[in-house]
Structures are given as structure tokens and as C-alpha cells.
Amino acid sequence: xxxxxxxxxxxxxxxxxxxxxxxxxxxxxxxxxxxxxxxxxxxxxxxxxxxxxxxxxxxxxxxxxxxxxxxxxxxxxxxxxxxxxxxxxxxxxxxxxxxxxxxxxxxxxxxxxxxxxxxxxxxxxxxxxxxxxxxxxxxxxxxxxxxxxxxxxxxxxxxxxxxxxxxxxxxxxxxxxxxxxxxxxxxxxxxxxxxxxxxxxxxxxxxxxxxxxxxxxxxxxxxxxxxxxxxxxxxxxxxxxxxxxxxxxxxxxxxxxxxxxxxxxxxxxxxxxxxxxxxxxxxxxxxxxxxxxxxxxxxxxxxxxxxxxxxxxxxxxxxxxxxxxxxxxxxxxxxxxxxxxxxxxxxxxxxxxxxxxxxxxxxxxxxxxxxxxxxxxxxxxxxxxxxxxxxxxxxxxxxxxxxxxxxxxxxxxxxxxxxxxxxxxxxxxxxxxxxxxxxxxxxxxxxxxxxxxxxxxxxxxxxxxxxxxxxxxxxxxxxxxxxxxxxxxxxxxxxxx
Numbered sequence: 001x002x003x004x005x006x007x008x009x010x011x012x013x014x015x016x017x018x019x020x021x022x023x024x025x026x027x028x029x030x031x032x033x034x035x036x037x038x039x040x041x042x043x044x045x046x047x048x049x050x051x052x053x054x055x056x057x058x059x060x061x062x063x064x065x066x067x068x069x070x071x072x073x074x075x076x077x078x079x080x081x082x083x084x085x086x087x088x089x090x091x092x093x094x095x096x097x098x099x100x101x102x103x104x105x106x107x108x109x110x111x112x113x114x115x116x117x118x119x120x121x122x123x124x125x126x127x128x129x130x131x132x133x134x135x136x137x138x139x140x141x142x143x144x145x146x147x148x149x150x151x152x153x154x155x156x157x158x159x160x161x162x163x164x165x166x167x168x169x170x171x172x173x174x175x176x177x178x179x180x181x182x183x184x185x186x187x188x189x190x191x192x193x194x195x196x197x198x199x200x201x202x203x204x205x206x207x208x209x210x211x212x213x214x215x216x217x218x219x220x221x222x223x224x225x226x227x228x229x230x231x232x233x234x235x236x237x238x239x240x241x242x243x244x245x246x247x248x249x250x251x252x253x254x255x256x257x258x259x260x261x262x263x264x265x266x267x268x269x270x271x272x273x274x275x276x277x278x279x280x281x282x283x284x285x286x287x288x289x290x291x292x293x294x295x296x297x298x299x300x301x302x303x304x305x306x307x308x309x310x311x312x313x314x315x316x317x318x319x320x321x322x323x324x325x326x327x328x329x330x331x332x333x334x335x336x337x338x339x340x341x342x343x344x345x346x347x348x349x350x351x352x353x354x355x356x357x358x359x360x361x362x363x364x365x366x367x368x369x370x371x372x373x374x375x376x377x378x379x380x381x382x383x384x385x386x387x388x389x390x391x392x393x394x395x396x397x398x399x400x401x402x403x404x405x406x407x408x409x410x411x412x413x414x415x416x417x418x419x420x421x422x423x424x425x426x427x428x429x430x431x432x433x434x435x436x437x438x439x440x441x442x443x444x445x446x447x448x449x450x451x452x453x454x455x456x457x458x459x460x461x462x463x464x465x466x467x468x469x470x471x472x473x474x475x476x477x478x479x480x481x482x483x484x485x486x487x488x489x490x491x492x493x494x495x496x497x
Contacts, residue, residue: 001033004036006201008045017039021176028361033090033180038202038204040207047142047171050142050169050198052197053196053198062167065167072188072194074192083185085098093276094321104154105158109161113165115468136475137468138167140219142170144172147172149178150279150384153182155224160172160199169198174201209233220243222244223244224462228248246458247457248451249382249410251382252286253284253412253413260417261437272413282440283384287389288403289393308366323362332386335387342373343373400425411441411442412434414434416437430452432461448467
């Protein structure tokens with residue numbers, strides 16, 4: 001049985017705990033690996049090594065750090081096929097989708113290559129007579145990341161390349177369900193010239209999470225996951241005087257206006273709702289049909305959902321792979337059962353799909369509900385599976401209010417030909433990421449990713465300019481060089497003259 005250990009101080013580390021987790025191939029349902037689950041002792045050791053490495057890494061010039069990041073980028077590109085296959089093997093998503101997620105993470109690495117420019121401060125000459133003032137951005141120290149199973153490469157790469165480029169050191173706790181890809185990334189980073197101790201990985205469960213939150217030498221914590229855990233991370237990190245960004249759950253709505261290009265909207269919804277088997281925080285899980293568009297929308301989507309090719313991720317004909325675990329499969333099926341019980345119309349039922357040769361895989365076909373009401377749990381809660389709910393509303397204003405009333409505010413989209421409707425939607429919607437005729441409005445790396453309301457706990461979004469601000473602290477210096485004459489002491493608030 002393949003055993004995955006931790007990565008501390010530039011090498012594999014077995015850890016102090018005998019606890020292990022099982023890693024399955026979702027396509028077959030077979031266990032293929034074990035992962036060591038760390039303890040507080042292991043986490044504290046990783047932080048100790050990272051703290052020691054910070055002393056030297058923070059003094060490496062931004063230009064030299066950028067050169068290491070650039071070599072890392074080159075190695076990711078050269079090893080992209082192997083990295084993609086590791087994602088497919090442990091997560092289950094189809095190859096091209098896995099490759100795309102790796103590329104979106106690589107974009108952040110590319111952005112981090114420009115760190116010398118982004119760390120430049122500001123200078124003002126003569127803020128007062130012969131007094132100058134300037135600001136600099138300096139690294140925080142040891143930073144930590146806690147990442148989910150659905151993007152085993154992309155989400156960690158939202159965090160550690162930016163933190164490390166800014167001069168920090170980093171300890172990552174990836175999902176114990178699919179840690180192999182990020183372990184490979186750690187080895188590639190070392191090959192790129194990253195000093196030992198700058199990037200560390202401790203696999204584990206809640207014990208390691210709590211150890212991260214309690215360790216006094218960790219200055220900042222980044223998290224992506226469900227809202228209850230995001231809130232827990234936020235509250236406990238702040239209680240322990242840490243900077244924190246914690247991205248939570250989502251229930252993303254796609255508004256379909258009567259004037260839209262319906263083919264474009266349907267195709268967009270298919271990819272956004274059923275891509276990666278709906279295991280995306282940016283998945284469009286609610287289609288809001290405005291006016292008289294509902295019948296035709298449901299008719300066209302249902303045909304495509306019924307024709308959806310479900311299969312193992314390495315099969316080039318597969319459009320949607322399995323869910324990540326057997327437990328998650330049962331959870332998603334339970335929500336479909338609940339939707340039927342609540343009175344929604346199940347137009348397409350994917351619960352009983354069977355694939356010859358893959359009978360033990362964690363497969364569910366695409367599911368489509370119509371006439372979903374806003375008081376139903378399948379509307380209010382994040383399902384995180386290939387389940388699309390259609391909610392019908394009378395007009396644009398009702399659609400806008402529906403979305404603004406929801407507890408989550410991660411991403412949303414509108415399909416329309418009306419420029420006024422698109423502009424008003426973007427302006428009035430209480431959601432962090434907005435698409436206009438774009439199904440999945442994930443910002444590129446040189447912008448920043450994050451939601452509103454209970455989709456984000458903390459003040460700053462991830463990667464991009466917000467990432468630089470999060471992983472650095474601002475220092476402002478005000479300076480005057482005396483002329484040689486001593487001045488008298490002043491006992492009032494200094495005023496620039």
C-alpha cells in the first residue's frame with residue numbers, strides 16, 4: 001500500500017502519530033494509498049522549521065525570490081501531465097477539467113513572479129519642511145493554509161506561492177482525501193531552489209487544524225471550505241491574534257433573462273452546474289428563470305443532462321466523473337431524496353446510474369429539479385454535487401431580491417442581451433464575483449477571489465493584489481535629518497508645516 005507522509009524541512013517526514021487515513025480512487029472505489037495523519041507535535045515541528053527558515057528567506061531579495069518562483073512555474077509546466085493524473089486519480093474529476101484547474105493555479109504562480117514590482121512602496125518628499133515619509137510592505141512570518149478536497153492543486157496554489165513570494169514561510173494542511181498532487185508540488189519547489197523549511201506540509205484532521213489555530217508562531221491563516229468550518233477558523237484564528245481569510249460555502253445563482261441567447265445560457269449552465277460533478281464553490285447550482293423563459297430553459301437543459309456522459313476521469317469521452325468519496329455520494333443522493341420529499345419536480349434523476357466495470361465507483365448522474373421554492377433546503381443549502389435547481393420568478397427585480405436575500409454571496413451570473421439589465425445587476429447584486437454572459441466568474445490571478453456575506457470571513461480576498469496585502473504588513477517611516485542645531489522639546493501633537 002502506497003504511504004503518503006508529511007513534508008517538513010525539505011524532506012519526507014513520518015511524524016509522531018500512528019494515525020492513518022485511507023485514500024480511494026473514486027472511479028473504482030478501491031483504496032490505493034494511505035496517508036499519515038499528523039499530530040500537534042508534528043505541526044509544531046513544521047512551524048519551528050518554518051520559523052527558523054524565515055530568518056534567512058525574508059532577507060532574500062524579492063528579485064531572487066521571483067527567480068525561484070519562475071523556475072517553479074517552469075517545472076509545473078514540464079510535469080503538468082503527472083500532476084493532472086494525480087488529481088484525477090484521487091479526486092475523480094475528468095482529465096481536462098483537472099488540467100484546467102492546475103492551469104488556474106499556475107496563473108497565481110505566474111503572478112507571483114512579478115513580486116518585486118508589487119512590493120514597491122510609496123514615497124513622499126517634504127510631507128513637512130525637510131521631512132520625508134515612505135511606506136514599505138514586509139512579510140509576516142510563518143503563514144498557514146488549510147485547503148479542501150475539490151481543488152487539490154489550485155486552491156493551495158492560491159495561497160503558498162503568494163505568501164512565499166512575499167518573503168514568508170508556509171505550512172500547509174491539505175485535504176487528507178487527495179494530498180498526492182501537493183506533495184509533488186513541494187518536491188518541484190525544492191527542485192526549483194526553494195530553501196528547506198520555507199514550504200512544509202502536515203497532513204491531518206481536526207487535531208492539526210486546531211494546532212494551527214493555537215500555535216503562537218503562526219501569523220496568518222488562509223482557509224477554503226464550508227461556512228461552519230470557515231466561521232470556526234475565523235473566530236479561533238482571530239482569538240489567537242492571527243490574520244485570517246476564510247472562504248466559506250456558496251449557493252451560486254445564474255439568472256436567465258427572457259431576451260438572452262438561450263443556447264449560450266444552456267451551454268454555460270451545463271458546464272457550470274455539472275462540471276467537476278458540481279464539486280466547486282463556484283458551481284452554478286440555481287438557475288433563476290425570469291418571466292416566460294422557464295419551460296424552454298428546462299426543456300433544453302433536461303435533454304443535455306440526460307445525454308451527459310458520466311465515466312472515469314481518464315476516459316477521454318467522459319464529461320463528468322465520480323464524486324470524491326462514498327460518503328459524499330450518499331450525502332448528495334440524500335439531498336435529491338429530500339428535494340423530492342419537499343415537493344420539487346425531479347425532471348432528471350441520476351441516482352441510479354450504473355457503469356459496467358465501475359460498479360463500485362462513486363458515480364451519480366446529473367440531476368435537475370424544477371419548481372424549486374426558496375424555503376426548500378435544496379435551495380438554501382450547498383449540495384456540492386451535480387444537482388441543478390430551477391427557480392421561477394416573475395421579473396428581474398424579483399430575481400435580484402432572491403439572490404440578495406440568500407445567506408451566501410460567492411458568485412453569480414446573468415445571461416441577457418440588455419446592457420442596462422447587465423449593468424444594474426452588476427451594480428446592485430450583493431455577491432463578490434459576478435459574471436455577465438459568463439457562467440463561472442472566477443477572477444484571473446491578477447485580480448482577487450472572494451465572496452460576500454457568509455461566503456467569506458475576513459477582510460481580504462485571495463491571490464492577486466489582495467493576496468499581497470494579506471501576506472504583508474505595512475510599515476510607514478517618517479524621517480527628518482537634523483541640521484546640527486538642537487531643537488527644544490515639544491509636548492503637543494506634531495503638525496507638519
